[in-house]
Amino acid sequence: MRSRPAAIAVILVLVVIAIAIGALYIGVADTTTSIIWNIRGPRVIMAILIGSGLALAGVLMQGSLSNPLADPALVGVSAGAALGGVAAVSLGASFNTAFSALGACAGGAIALAVVTSISIRNRVPEVVTLLLAGVAVTAFAGALLTVLVSVSDSTATRSVTFWSTGSLSLTTWAAVLTVAPFVIVGAGISATMASSLDVLSLGDRAANALGVNVSAVRYRALIAVVLLVSVGVSSVGVIAFVGLLVPHAVRMVIGPRHGPLLLISALAGTILILVTDTASRVVANPIEVPIGAITAVVGAPIFFILIRRTRASQGGWA
Amino acid sequence: MQPPILDLIDVSARSKELIRLHAINVSVQAGSLACIIGPNGSGKSTLLALMAADLAPTTGRVMLAGRDLSKMTLGELAKQRAVLTQETTVSFPFTVRDVVEWGRIPWLGTMSSAENSEIVAEIMTKLKLDELATRPVTSLSGGERKRVHIARVLAQKAPLLLLDEADSDLDLIGRQELDKLMLEQVKSGGSVVVVTHDARRIAPISDQVILMSAGRVHAVGKPSEVLTTDSLSSAFGSPLKW
Numbered sequence: 019m020r021s022r023p024a025a026i027a028v029i030l031v032l033v034v035i036a037i038a039i040g041a042l043y044i045g046v047a048d049t050t051t052s053i054i055w056n057i058r059g060p061r062v063i064m065a066i067l068i069g070s071g072l073a074l075a076g077v078l079m080q081g082s083l084s085n086p087l088a089d090p091a092l093v094g095v096s097a098g099a100a101l102g103g104v105a106a107v108s109l110g111a112s113f114n115t116a117f118s119a120l121g122a123c124a125g126g127a128i129a130l131a132v133v134t135s136i137s138i139r140n141r142v143p144e145v146v147t148l149l150l151a152g153v154a155v156t157a158f159a160g161a162l163l164t165v166l167v168s169v170s171d172s173t174a175t176r177s178v179t180f181w182s183t184g185s186l187s188l189t190t191w192a193a194v195l196t197v198a199p200f201v202i203v204g205a206g207i208s209a210t211m212a213s214s215l216d217v218l219s220l221g222d223r224a225a226n227a228l229g230v231n232v233s234a235v236r237y238r239a240l241i242a243v244v245l246l247v248s249v250g251v252s253s254v255g256v257i258a259f260v261g262l263l264v265p266h267a268v269r270m271v272i273g274p275r276h277g278p279l280l281l282i283s284a285l286a287g288t289i290l291i292l293v294t295d296t297a298s299r300v301v302a303n304p305i306e307v308p309i310g311a312i313t314a315v316v317g318a319p320i321f322f323i324l325i326r327r328t329r330a331s332q333g334g335w336a
Numbered sequence: 337m338q339p340p341i342l343d344l345i346d347v348s349a350r351s352k353e354l355i356r357l358h359a360i361n362v363s364v365q366a367g368s369l370a371c372i373i374g375p376n377g378s379g380k381s382t383l384l385a386l387m388a389a390d391l392a393p394t395t396g397r398v399m400l401a402g403r404d405l406s407k408m409t410l411g412e413l414a415k416q417r418a419v420l421t422q423e424t425t426v427s428f429p430f431t432v433r434d435v436v437e438w439g440r441i442p443w444l445g446t447m448s449s450a451e452n453s454e455i456v457a458e459i460m461t462k463l464k465l466d467e468l469a470t471r472p473v474t475s476l477s478g479g480e481r482k483r484v485h486i487a488r489v490l491a492q493k494a495p496l497l498l499l500d501e502a503d504s505d506l507d508l509i510g511r512q513e514l515d516k517l518m519l520e521q522v523k524s525g526g527s528v529v530v531v532t533h534d535a536r537r538i539a540p541i542s543d544q545v546i547l548m549s550a551g552r553v554h555a556v557g558k559p560s561e562v563l564t565t566d567s568l569s570s571a572f573g574s575p576l577k578w
Contacts, residue, residue, distance in 0.1 A: 029386075074390070081428075082519070085427075086427065086428070086429040123485075216438070218427075219426050219427040219428050219430060220438070221421065221423045221425065221427075223385075223421045226390065227413075227421075228414055228419075228438060228441045229410045229411045229441060229442045230416075230441070231410055231415065273429070274428035274429055275430070275434070332452075
């Protein structure tokens with residue numbers, strides 16, 4: 019696999035660029051070390067965790083639900099996680115603590131359980147139902163989050179806009195240490211399921227007949243999704259389209275096998291978040307543009323193209 | 337005497353209030369071809385799903401070569417029976433060879449990869465899939481895709497093949513080839529149960545015909561016993577000349 023070393027090299031270059039670029043140009047002697055260590059360092063590591071986490075979650079959702087349009091933000095997992103995290107904080111926890119992380123996981127898991135249980139009928143996941151349920155869950159969780167943020171003093175450091183468009187600007191080392199274990203465990207789970215996800219493309223009954231325990235695979239994949247996405251969202255907000263677009267783009271280049279797809283998507287997601295986060299700091303310097311705004315501006319048109327392509331290849335959404 | 341490869345004892349299936357299959361008793365002998373025919377919604381696919389352990393019976397037992405299906409693991413089942421479902425869509429653009437290779441999954445670890453590849457290569461040639469080997473299966477026509485799935489099912493090398501409307505989407509030559517493959521399976525000691533709407537073609541070459549009607553076995557036996565104008569007409573609820 020030639021693309022792997024290339025992707026890692028690109029990531030290393032981007033890490034250096036991301037650390038060097040920002041609202042304040044590095045070079046002011048006294049503050050340089052502090053900026054690199056306390057502000058840009060954790061931010062770059064967080065970008066790696068968020069980018070790989072969202073991309074892996076996208077691959078797992080699309081593979082386990084046999085649905086090329088699945089994405090943690092579209093189906094409501096991200097909104098549920100944001101709500102769970104905010105709810106934990108309004109109950110007295112601090113951001114980026116074990117308690118807020120568990121709140122986020124609970125929120126993400128509940129949202130995912132609701133949309134998948136509604137969309138799987140006769141053991142077949144339905145594309146349209148999944149997306150519609152995602153719309154409802156996202157709206158519901160978003161509304162509750164708005165209420166909580168308005169009434170609770172303890173969540174005041176993060177606005178409603180922060181949650182809906184995402185930003186890595188508040189990232190600290192504590193945040194990195196809170197998010198990292200969840201993403202690492204989620205990535206570990208996803209690494210074990212590549213070949214089972216391949217076979218799920220046949221549909222549940224045929225995969226079962228080949229000895230694959232479809233429900234167990236799907237369960238495991240969705241648990242990994244919750245771990246990969248939820249705590250990250252509770253730390254940086256909802257960053258849309260990454261989980262949707264990265265797996266698609268990678269699949270077009272290297273094909274659908276989940277082994278390489280998982281690995282290369284994680285690397286490509288990392289690159290995407292590093293680039294967009296760096297861009298968010300410099301395009302309107304000294305003001306930071308929310309990173310989710312950039313991914314949505316780029317992602318929404320590509321999503322349209324994907325819808326058209328998928329419709330052409332599947333003959334409609336009936 | 338050898339136990340039948342499949343033995344359904346007082347098996348019924350209901351989902352919620354709906355009775356999909358009334359209690360039935362059917363058995364299929366090893367080394368035989370059985371076909372299930374009947375009108376739409378008569379319970380043919382339900383019966384096949386019960387045989388495949390894809391659906392658990394509400395009452396009764398399904399025995400596979402003398403063992404209770406419900407007590408076998410998915411891995412054991414996959415070595416004993418292969419299932420062709422009506423669904424031929426593959427969600428992502430895997431190649432034809434990828435899909436046929438999945439047929440070997442139950443045997444991974446028990447055979448060398450060289451042996452597995454040999455079986456895949458042999459079956460792909462037999463099903464005339466060599467030229468399509470690297471094509472994405474999503475780009476194929478319905479008939480071609482069906483052939484890929486039939487190849488995958490054969491690659492599983494299971495003694496029992498359960499085929500749900502294997503002939504739909506296939507053209508005349510394809511159906512002729514399919515019949516040949518089913519008879520080969522039977523000749524080599526294996527068994528086939530096939531659900532079909534093309535009774536006139538498959539029933540005469542079958543050892544046993546299971547005629548379903550309204551969730552019951554309307555008639556079962558040798559083709560000459562079951563395939564009569566009277567029994568077909570009453571099963572289909574409309575005059576039908578044989």
